[in-house]
Amino acid sequence: MKHALRATVFTTAAALLVPISGLAAHAAELPVGPDGGAAGAAWTAAEDGPQQYPNVAIDWDVPITMSDGTVLKANVYHPADAAGRAVTDPTPTVVNLTPYTKLVSNIADSAFSIPGLSDALLDVFRNIRLDGTPLTGFGELLNAAGNGELRNFSVDRQLIKSGYTQVVVDVRGTGFSQGEWDMLRGREQQDTVEVIDWASKQGFSNGRIGMNGLSYSAINQVQAAEKQPPALKAIFPIVPGSDLIDDVLAPGGGFGFNFIPLWLGAINGLKWVPDLASIAAGTFDFKWLQDRGNDPFGYLDVLMSAYTSTTMESLDPRVKDMLNGLTQDRKDWLGDPSQIRVPTFVTGGWHDLFTYSESKIYNQIPLPPGQKQLLMGNTYHVTSGADVNRVGAPPRLDVLQRAWFDKWLKGIDNGIDSYGPVTVKEQGGGWNTQGGFGSTAPVSEAADYRRMYLSAQPSGTANSVHDGSLTAAANGDTDRLTVAPGLSTVCSNDAAQATAGILNLIDVCAKDSRIAETNALTFTSAPVAEATTITGPVAVHLNTIQDAADGYWTVTVNDVAPDGTSTVLTSGELMASLRQVDDANSTRSANGDYTDPRAFTSLDKRQETVPGEATTLDIALGGTQAVLQPGHRLRVDVFAGNFPKGLPILPMLIDTGLKPEHLQLDPDRPSFVNIPVRGNTGW
Numbered sequence: 001m002k003h004a005l006r007a008t009v010f011t012t013a014a015a016l017l018v019p020i021s022g023l024a025a026h027a028a029e030l031p032v033g034p035d036g037g038a039a040g041a042a043w044t045a046a047e048d049g050p051q052q053y054p055n056v057a058i059d060w061d062v063p064i065t066m067s068d069g070t071v072l073k074a075n076v077y078h079p080a081d082a083a084g085r086a087v088t089d090p091t092p093t094v095v096n097l098t099p100y101t102k103l104v105s106n107i108a109d110s111a112f113s114i115p116g117l118s119d120a121l122l123d124v125f126r127n128i129r130l131d132g133t134p135l136t137g138f139g140e141l142l143n144a145a146g147n148g149e150l151r152n153f154s155v156d157r158q159l160i161k162s163g164y165t166q167v168v169v170d171v172r173g174t175g176f177s178q179g180e181w182d183m184l185r186g187r188e189q190q191d192t193v194e195v196i197d198w199a200s201k202q203g204f205s206n207g208r209i210g211m212n213g214l215s216y217s218a219i220n221q222v223q224a225a226e227k228q229p230p231a232l233k234a235i236f237p238i239v240p241g242s243d244l245i246d247d248v249l250a251p252g253g254g255f256g257f258n259f260i261p262l263w264l265g266a267i268n269g270l271k272w273v274p275d276l277a278s279i280a281a282g283t284f285d286f287k288w289l290q291d292r293g294n295d296p297f298g299y300l301d302v303l304m305s306a307y308t309s310t311t312m313e314s315l316d317p318r319v320k321d322m323l324n325g326l327t328q329d330r331k332d333w334l335g336d337p338s339q340i341r342v343p344t345f346v347t348g349g350w351h352d353l354f355t356y357s358e359s360k361i362y363n364q365i366p367l368p369p370g371q372k373q374l375l376m377g378n379t380y381h382v383t384s385g386a387d388v389n390r391v392g393a394p395p396r397l398d399v400l401q402r403a404w405f406d407k408w409l410k411g412i413d414n415g416i417d418s419y420g421p422v423t424v425k426e427q428g429g430g431w432n433t434q435g436g437f438g439s440t441a442p443v444s445e446a447a448d449y450r451r452m453y454l455s456a457q458p459s460g461t462a463n464s465v466h467d468g469s470l471t472a473a474a475n476g477d478t479d480r481l482t483v484a485p486g487l488s489t490v491c492s493n494d495a496a497q498a499t500a501g502i503l504n505l506i507d508v509c510a511k512d513s514r515i516a517e518t519n520a521l522t523f524t525s526a527p528v529a530e531a532t533t534i535t536g537p538v539a540v541h542l543n544t545i546q547d548a549a550d551g552y553w554t555v556t557v558n559d560v561a562p563d564g565t566s567t568v569l570t571s572g573e574l575m576a577s578l579r580q581v582d583d584a585n586s587t588r589s590a591n592g593d594y595t596d597p598r599a600f601t602s603l604d605k606r607q608e609t610v611p612g613e614a615t616t617l618d619i620a621l622g623g624t625q626a627v628l629q630p631g632h633r634l635r636v637d638v639f640a641g642n643f644p645k646g647l648p649i650l651p652m653l654i655d656t657g658l659k660p661e662h663l664q665l666d667p668d669r670p671s672f673v674n675i676p677v678r679g680n681t682g683w
Contacts, residue, residue: 011109035431040419095209097509134508155525172191213238219241238516242361243333252646258495262499345377383501421433427559437623455665464517465481465520483519492515493556494556494645516637546659550648550655557624596620
């Protein structure tokens with residue numbers, strides 16, 4: 001209580017003393033452990049306690065004119081006095097750009113801004129526990145909403161009342177903004193820079209800009225920070241991506257068949273919702289309507305071409321542009337976090353849509369630990385923050401966001417820069433803080449990469465197409481193992497991941513791979529002798545044979561419990577014809593094996609396979625951190641496809657012939673997983 005009271009007093013005083021200057025206001029206790037100790041309690045007290053201002057005032061549909069004449073619309077949320085009047089003192093300003101229409105953000109904000117009732121409801125969401133029931137995932141969704149995800153998606157009124165202005169903007173071609181949707185490409189990125197500049201020069205702003213938001217809005221933040229606009233001082237992206245092709249649009253070349261239609265449908269449906277207030281006032285924007293008519297489908301026609309065109313030549317050029325690394329579209333979608341120079345707090349999840357990028361964003365930012373931070377939960381896209389705000393766990397996401405902005409936009413020395421810098425929920429274990437992840441881990445935390453070889457010898461642990469083993473030493477197996485495309489992956493963790501976690505709401509498929517494994521090749525190790533940590537990116541090296549001009553391969557690395565439950569830790573996929581590795585952007589372990597074999601995933605690098613000939617595939621899996629408890633085993637699953645998460649575009653699907661695919665075990669060309677391990681496994 002002493003720490004909480006002090007935090008409230010200090011934070012309020014700092015907001016009064018330094019809303020413009022950004023100078024340091026006071027020293028804070030250093031955070032200890034994942035929950036931050038006394039400092040973490042102070043951050044929570046600052047967010048939940050009385051704020052400097054009692055109300056929020058909103059300016060609706062403020063026009064912002066871009067350099068090409070397109071008008072974007074913004075809602076501006078101001079701190080306000082007891083009479084509801086916006087304050088006149090300039091404040092730090094937080095910008096959020098969304099394609100899901102700021103109307104949705106406002107509805108969410110309004111629904112959870114009812115005095116008394118909303119706080120009570122959020123508290124219920126935070127504390128509901130459905131663990132151990134068939135509705136565990138639904139409980140996680142409610143926990144996430146209460147633990148800050150909802151406030152980050154819409155607006156955080158506690159943040160605004162503490163002395164911030166928030167600007168929520170519809171990106172061009174969505175919501176009430178004019179223009180044609182540019183889907184995170186160059187023109188939209190330029191818009192973001194111009195919005196930041198605009199916000200910094202308004203009377204309500206002191207010129208210090210932060211950015212927040214999740215998913216699309218998080219990607220937008222990372223892209224903006226790479227452009228280094230001078231007014232931008234800090235970002236707090238929740239579940240961002242950076243390599244959008246290999247994250248979600250076409251990971252490994254398998255088009256995002258599950259997620260992309262749902263996502264495009266949502267954005268296109270919402271962009272047609274008209275501004276009813278302007279209609280009633282007689283000020284309807286007919287340019288908005290004209291722009292919608294010029295771009296009625298918003299990439300849905302691109303998706304249709306991908307699955308109706310039988311040849312590469314007949315594809316919509318936009319499909320080819322997406323899958324060709326030489327085009328400007330692809331260059332716009334490939335981020336470069338090494339250009340970021342502002343404090344960045346990345347929040348992700350081990351089963352998020354953008355898992356492959358999240359730890360890499362952190363590692364590539366050239367800032368000292370503390371100015372960059374990474375928090376990874378054992379969560380999906382829609383459940384970000386579900387496992388924080390528990391005993392020994394990090395504070396809520398809105399609490400961390402508030403502390404981050406207080407430090408970097410107001411100059412309040414609250415200790416957040418000494419948190420982490422990497423805070424992870426270990427799959428199979430608990431929360432812990434560490435000095436880095438993967439390539440940035442200090443020597444004391446680094447894992448040793450080791451090969452585990454795929455063997456045809458039965459492990460006696462799996463009901464699969466072939467129940468093989470993982471061996472620590474090279475083996476002399478010469479078997480040819482065959483797996484055919486199938487539909488068992490409809491019930492899989494990858495399917496849940498590709499629905500943003502919706503399939504995880506009910507415990508059926510996402511948490512146990514044994515149904516999916518009925519149409520897989522499985523390779524399982526002996527049980528570990530003691531708790532064994534796997535930490536970092538994972539790579540799988542396969543010696544394959546196709547019966548056609550192409551093949552589609554998916555691999556997962558799993559934790560197998562003594563009762564047989566097979567839990568996916570990480571996964572990856574690759575079209576055989578897109579196997580060429582971009583060595584300049586890949587990493588290797590000391591012995592030369594890939595740890596992150598980043599494929600070009602580009603049509604200009606496509607190499608069809610020769611039926612019957614051996615083809616080597618190096619498949620990148622997202623970074624992960626997990627603990628195999630004593631008696632647990634490591635497993636690699638190999639599938640000939642990944643429907644519905646991924647489905648090759650029709651010309652490439654035709655090239656596979658949907659024929660069986662073969663894993664050729666050969667001591668001269670061994671197949672193995674390169675796994676980063678800490679601990680005495682006993683293997």
